[in-house]
Amino acid sequence: MTKLKVGMIGGGGGFFGKVHQRAISLDATREVVAGALHQDPALSAKFADEWGVKGYTDYKTMIADWKAGTLELDYVTIVTPNFLHAEQALACINAGLPVLCEKPMCYTVAEAEALKKAVKANKKVPFALSHTYTGHPLMMLARELIKQGKIGTIRKIETYYNQGWLATLAEKTGNQQASWRTDPKKSGISGCGGDIGTHALINALWTTGLGLKSVSALLTAIPGRKLDDDFNVFGKLSNGGTLVLLASQIAIGHKNDNGFRIYGETGSLEWFQENAEELHYYDGTTRVTYFQNAPTGEVPDVLKSYGRIPSGHHEDFLEALANLHTTLERKIRAIKGEKNVPPAYDHPGVDEGVLGMKFLKAAVESSKKKGAWIKL
Numbered sequence: 001m002t003k004l005k006v007g008m009i010g011g012g013g014g015f016f017g018k019v020h021q022r023a024i025s026l027d028a029t030r031e032v033v034a035g036a037l038h039q040d041p042a043l044s045a046k047f048a049d050e051w052g053v054k055g056y057t058d059y060k061t062m063i064a065d066w067k068a069g070t071l072e073l074d075y076v077t078i079v080t081p082n083f084l085h086a087e088q089a090l091a092c093i094n095a096g097l098p099v100l101c102e103k104p105m106c107y108t109v110a111e112a113e114a115l116k117k118a119v120k121a122n123k124k125v126p127f128a129l130s131h132t133y134t135g136h137p138l139m140m141l142a143r144e145l146i147k148q149g150k151i152g153t154i155r156k157i158e159t160y161y162n163q164g165w166l167a168t169l170a171e172k173t174g175n176q177q178a179s180w181r182t183d184p185k186k187s188g189i190s191g192c193g194g195d196i197g198t199h200a201l202i203n204a205l206w207t208t209g210l211g212l213k214s215v216s217a218l219l220t221a222i223p224g225r226k227l228d229d230d231f232n233v234f235g236k237l238s239n240g241g242t243l244v245l246l247a248s249q250i251a252i253g254h255k256n257d258n259g260f261r262i263y264g265e266t267g268s269l270e271w272f273q274e275n276a277e278e279l280h281y282y283d284g285t286t287r288v289t290y291f292q293n294a295p296t297g298e299v300p301d302v303l304k305s306y307g308r309i310p311s312g313h314h315e316d317f318l319e320a321l322a323n324l325h326t327t328l329e330r331k332i333r334a335i336k337g338e339k340n341v342p343p344a345y346d347h348p349g350v351d352e353g354v355l356g357m358k359f360l361k362a363a364v365e366s367s368k369k370k371g372a373w374i375k376l
């Protein structure tokens with residue numbers, strides 16, 4: 001089996017590009033071979049040299065080389081600030097290159113709709129959206145248990161993501177990640193909501209299979225900041241149930257405190273990413289803990305194929321991100337006609353990206369109107 005060859009856009013000298021590079025190479029079935037890793041051509045060349053990949057001064061030249069047959073690529077990973085995603089993803093999809101794109105999917109709802117149109121028109125060019133937490137096998141198991149009817153009709157979801165790293169004006173101290181995330185021109189109409197609120201949303205809705213009808217929101221920011229850093233939303237779910245979504249980047253002491261509690265008519269499920277290898281089920285008298293990679297009759301085969309090592313030897317964030325690459329890899333290999341490709345799990349894609357962007361637009365509008373209920 002030959003390794004899939006991956007091109008990267010962004011990531012040089014930044015945070016998440018290196019994380020993707022590690023996740024891509026984790027299974028030795030994929031490798032980053034090329035990249036337009038930085039907006040400054042000299043730095044792009046420098047980082048490409050450090051990574052041992054073919055460097056490009058811009059992503060358009062990388063795509064052109066692939067088109068001309070002078071560069072082999074199977075897909076592209078986009079790890080740039082949010083305002084660049086749509087243009088870069090559209091160029092790849094329209095050229096015929098599959099994409100794993102970072103979240104939030106883009107900058108506006110209009111961009112999201114345009115991307116959706118392109119992805120739907122190019123059925124043999126898969127598009128994946130990097131909601132990392134959905135790659136955790138136990139979040140996937142929660143989704144399967146809900147499909148099996150384990151907790152009955154869902155009445156309420158509490159989903160949260162709390163961080164404390166923006167409790168002070170970090171953007172004024174040269175923090176690269178803070179500076180573009182708090183800049184409306186680069187981040188989008190919502191800061192905290194776009195950055196981590198969308199994770200909390202997709203964790204909840206992807207896992208339950210429910211939609212969102214309307215929201216009432218309260219968004220705030222510390223003095224001197226242009227975008228929200230605290231993002232609180234009530235939502236009406238498509239089945240009439242209630243969503244409570246809390247995301248914050250001023251929650252001092254909290255790192256990546258995200259998870260959910262899902263309450264159904266016959267039971268509840270609870271998952272927390274800082275202890276991601278356990279999923280708790282409650283039926284009112286007993287509590288059952290599912291452990292990652294521990295065999296039970298309720299774990300479908302497709303999920304087993306996403307585990308790497310026996311239960312108790314820890315798998316975590318990198319493996320979850322790698323699982324999103326695995327899903328895309330399986331789709332690409334199946335389209336190529338390779339034999340014995342395991343089935344790809346149904347991870348988030350362009351539809352979840354559109355949902356995330358509509359959610360942000362409605363939440364921002366609601367907050368501006370003092371919490372008025374806004375339809376998505």
Ligand SMILES: NC(=O)c1ccc[n+]([C@@H]2O[C@H](COP(=O)([O-])OP(=O)(O)OC[C@H]3O[C@@H](n4cnc5c(N)ncnc54)[C@H](O)[C@@H]3O)[C@@H](O)[C@H]2O)c1
Binds near residue numbers: 012079081133176
């Ligand atoms: N899925 C997750 O769990 C997760 C975690 C962290 C970040 N992210 C997402 O990843 C993306 C990047 O975030 P980050 O924290 O790594 O930011 P970062 O600032 O650390 O990195 C951004 C990178 O993009 C590069 N870049 C900027 N403009 C470019 C251009 N025109 N061409 C090429 N490269 C360019 C920068 O040089 C830098 O390397 C964001 O969309 C963010 O929301 C997702």
